[in-house]
Amino acid sequence: MVFEFYQLAAAIYLVAAVAAALGFTLPSERLSRAAVLGLSLGVVVHAMAFWQLHEGESTPPLTDLAYVVPFVVWMLTVFYLLLMIRVRLIGLAVVVAPLAFIGTFVEFLGAPAVESGAQPASPIWSHIHVLLASAGLALLAVAGAAGALYVARHRTIKSKRPSAIRLPLPSLEALDRVNALSLVVGFLLLSLGVATGVLWTQAVDGRLWPATAHANATLVAWLVLAVLVAVRFGAGQGARQSALSSMAGFTLMVLAVIGAGMLA
Amino acid sequence: MNILLLGMNHRTASLDLRERYAVDDVGPPLTKLAADGDIEEAVLLSTCNRVEVVATTRRPDAARIRLRSFVTRELASGSQVPGDRALDEALYEYSEGSAVRHLLRVACSVDSLVVGEPQILGQVKDAYRAAVDCGACGPILSRLYQRAFSTAKRVRNETRIAERPVSVARVAVDLARQIFESLNDKSALLIGAGEMIELALETLRGEGLAAIRVANRTPARAENLASQFDASAHGLSELPEILARSDIVLTCIAGSAPIITTENVSRVLQARRGRPIFVIDLGVPRNVDPAVNELDNVYLYDLDDMSGVAESNTEERRREVVRAEAIVLEEQQRFEGWLAALSAVPTIRHLRERAEAVRIRELDRMLSRLDLDESQQAGVDALTRSIVNKLLHVPLSQLRKEVDREEVLVYMEAARALFGLDHDGAPDTEVDDALPSENGES
Numbered sequence: 001m002v003f004e005f006y007q008l009a010a011a012i013y014l015v016a017a018v019a020a021a022l023g024f025t026l027p028s029e030r031l032s033r034a035a036v037l038g039l040s041l042g043v044v045v046h047a048m049a050f051w052q053l054h055e056g057e058s059t060p061p062l063t064d065l066a067y068v069v070p071f072v073v074w075m076l077t078v079f080y081l082l083l084m085i086r087v088r089l090i091g092l093a094v095v096v097a098p099l100a101f102i103g104t105f106v107e108f109l110g111a112p113a114v115e116s117g118a119q120p121a122s123p124i125w126s127h128i129h130v131l132l133a134s135a136g137l138a139l140l141a142v143a144g145a146a147g148a149l150y151v152a153r154h155r156t157i158k159s160k161r162p163s164a165i166r167l168p169l170p171s172l173e174a175l176d177r178v179n180a181l182s183l184v185v186g187f188l189l190l191s192l193g194v195a196t197g198v199l200w201t202q203a204v205d206g207r208l209w210p211a212t213a214h215a216n217a218t219l220v221a222w223l224v225l226a227v228l229v230a231v232r233f234g235a236g237q238g239a240r241q242s243a244l245s246s247m248a249g250f251t252l253m254v255l256a257v258i259g260a261g262m263l264a
Numbered sequence: 265m266n267i268l269l270l271g272m273n274h275r276t277a278s279l280d281l282r283e284r285y286a287v288d289d290v291g292p293p294l295t296k297l298a299a300d301g302d303i304e305e306a307v308l309l310s311t312c313n314r315v316e317v318v319a320t321t322r323r324p325d326a327a328r329i330r331l332r333s334f335v336t337r338e339l340a341s342g343s344q345v346p347g348d349r350a351l352d353e354a355l356y357e358y359s360e361g362s363a364v365r366h367l368l369r370v371a372c373s374v375d376s377l378v379v380g381e382p383q384i385l386g387q388v389k390d391a392y393r394a395a396v397d398c399g400a401c402g403p404i405l406s407r408l409y410q411r412a413f414s415t416a417k418r419v420r421n422e423t424r425i426a427e428r429p430v431s432v433a434r435v436a437v438d439l440a441r442q443i444f445e446s447l448n449d450k451s452a453l454l455i456g457a458g459e460m461i462e463l464a465l466e467t468l469r470g471e472g473l474a475a476i477r478v479a480n481r482t483p484a485r486a487e488n489l490a491s492q493f494d495a496s497a498h499g500l501s502e503l504p505e506i507l508a509r510s511d512i513v514l515t516c517i518a519g520s521a522p523i524i525t526t527e528n529v530s531r532v533l534q535a536r537r538g539r540p541i542f543v544i545d546l547g548v549p550r551n552v553d554p555a556v557n558e559l560d561n562v563y564l565y566d567l568d569d570m571s572g573v574a575e576s577n578t579e580e581r582r583r584e585v586v587r588a589e590a591i592v593l594e595e596q597q598r599f600e601g602w603l604a605a606l607s608a609v610p611t612i613r614h615l616r617e618r619a620e621a622v623r624i625r626e627l628d629r630m631l632s633r634l635d636l637d638e639s640q641q642a643g644v645d646a647l648t649r650s651i652v653n654k655l656l657h658v659p660l661s662q663l664r665k666e667v668d669r670e671e672v673l674v675y676m677e678a679a680r681a682l683f684g685l686d687h688d689g690a691p692d693t694e695v696d697d698a699l700p701s702e703n704g705e706s
Binding site (some may be wrong): 087153177 | 328428441442443444445537538541557560561562565569572573576577
């Protein structure tokens, strides 16, 4: 049943991604709105998949790449939809929807085997850690996506080409605000995620840092966010530089996660 | 019933000529026109770009003459000369389908000076309301104008004819919205005091900006302009200070050297802590050093850039006209179908009367021979009525259908021949009580 829910969520995300792409290129506000609606539906189905996973007989492998990535994209989509309440970000669906599909599709490439006996001794800490760390990573992804669109929007306005100006992207100010908010909140959540991870490890084997591939990847992501926040708010980095840095930071995080997955 | 349209617009008449025939209050002349025997219904539209009168009549030749005299004599003001050659050349006349099509095109803003502009629909609605208020508008023009309003709504929803701005001031606002999330907490600085600045002030005032400043070499002129638009006035000496507090800067001022340089803006950006600034330079020669655009967080558009965007948007609107015309044609055909069905009303009424007369005659003849009580007689009456109604249902439905006008004429002729209706004896009924509805049923 878990797998079916994942399949359904991936299919809905795919439809949303196609609608978002068409809405962007035609351009059509209706299609872009349909993409956002699809993402909302996908998030619900995706949440049901997680629920089913946790309702299983055994605790799921929380640090498994194939489990974490869909969870991160789910949170990314949730954050995107929450941000839409305050900021006009319909155009951002063109980045979020494909990410949501690809992230969910990872499930099929390496579906998490729910193995008994290899699970944490302290599931409460493990769940809190995974939740916080995934939220932090998801917000770094949001910051990266907003950064990518910021750079695109900046170039279209600077190019002064009417066809480029017409692209239905969010405003520069909205994208910059999303970028800044995602960095700050993402850093806070990931910091808490790392802290709870330490508590979890200590509860399991008495060590402070497990030095596993996934733990190191999380630490890399935390360092990336720390640097991004420091240069943005400490050194007064401009909006465009912050957008570029966020894109680079997100790319580095993806590489770290992939690397962790290969080493695991 | 014939529909006629006579008028002049921005394409056929000069502003001078249009001014002479424009009327502020259309009520009195319209009331006079509607009282004329040759005119059944009339609506008069008078805007700065067009003067048009639409009328329905049963005597088209006489009505044509009456409409022409109405426009040339009753609408003329000042030193109008009857028989003016320029006026004859400026006036256009449409009848039947072409009149319907023209009105729909006008309401959809396809015929406007600026294609897709939204004001014309409001003006057409006002003209219709004025005609209704003075009793000049009847069932046919009411239906025609309702059709025009729904067509305009369709065109607006189904095409992109009004999606992109085409005036420089509107383009500036559109671009500003691509930089800023909301304009409500932003401030604008307008440098200059000419006509372009005044137009921009008008547009920006409607966007609800937090503050608008006007700066000029002569502060008195800036003050004069600022007082009209609830803005603050400044001299050019204050520029460095007010530039830092402005998110949108629009300049159009005479001068040979740029008044905003890269150095100015670099300093301003530091004070703004990286917040973006949108600069629109409409000055010729340019008021802003073009190198300013190379700075981060500065977006500079000069007159050529703005004209390029406006021209491209105009082109897009023109492309959308093709789609709008298809909708207009579709709606024109629907209205003509309704009108054609309307012309069948006398035949329908005659057919019903003939059938009812036959039924009553035969019923009376039969009842006099039979010995029936009251309830039995009522039963037979209901039976014959039902048979007649059922027999007439199909031919009457066919005549009421909103189909091609020619097809309706064929059906009408067939009905008259088959049922032996007197061609000349058909009552020329008023249409109000027998109008077919949208779905073809009266």
